[in-house]
Amino acid sequence: MPDPAALAAFVAASLALIAVPGPDMMFVIAQGAALGRRAGIAAGLGVAAGNLFHTAIAALGASVIFRASPLAFRALALTGALYLLWLAAGVARAALRPAADVAKAAAMPDAVAAFRRGVLMNALNPKVALFFLAFLPPFADPSRGPVWLQTATLGLGFAAMVAVAYAPLGAAAADAGARLARTGRGRAARAGRWLLAAIYMALAARLALAMF
Secondary structure: OOOHHHHHHHHHHHHHHHHOOOHHHHHHHHHHHHHOHHHHHHHHHHHHHHHHHHHHHHHHOOHHHHHHOHHHHHHHHHHHHHHHHHHHHHHHHHHOOOHHHHHHHHHOOOHHHHHHHHHHHHHOOHHHHHHHHHHOHHHOOHHHOOHHHHHHHHHHHHHHHHHHHHHHHHHHHHHHHHHHOOOOHHHHHHHHHHHHHHHHHHHHHHHHHOOO
16 A cells, blocks of 8 residues: 555545546536436446546556557547447437337436446546556556556545435436426436437547647
8 A cells, every 4th residue: 555645635636637527527427417316326437437448457557558549549439439329329319219218217227237337438538547657657656566566546436425425416417407407307318318318429529639
């Protein structure tokens, strides 16, 4: 483990970074507001689990590939963008269903699917891989044990903090969405689906721009 001073600095820096709004936070809020509490919480936990993937590749040094190879970086960014566009198309198709079907779908979200979307949303972002490579190792101390093990431990801690922050955020977004949907539930559910599709498209565009 890093020394206590480095660990305290890591926790403080991590909490500050988690609190800054970004694509992952926007994704979790959108899932909760559009699909309900279970989906919002699951999406937050999924994003945290995606951080475990980046922790693993940072600990193994595989993130260096993305920093050294523009082709690998662009391939992963393209995969992520295409996945988000595929999600946007699916949500748009759901929004075109009859109002009663849209409301029913919003009332019974698939938490497993929301968790999977959160994992892939985070894992397919090469910028997060580079961030973990740059952020975690400086807090490791070679004199206190294997750097890869310290990096992995710090990454696990970061993922845990993300889970603690984002799961309640997804639930809060769902509560806010439910209050807005008390009247005109079908229309509100449809609007939420279109908003979610637009957010997916915006995130896809952001990943696509990362390739240049």
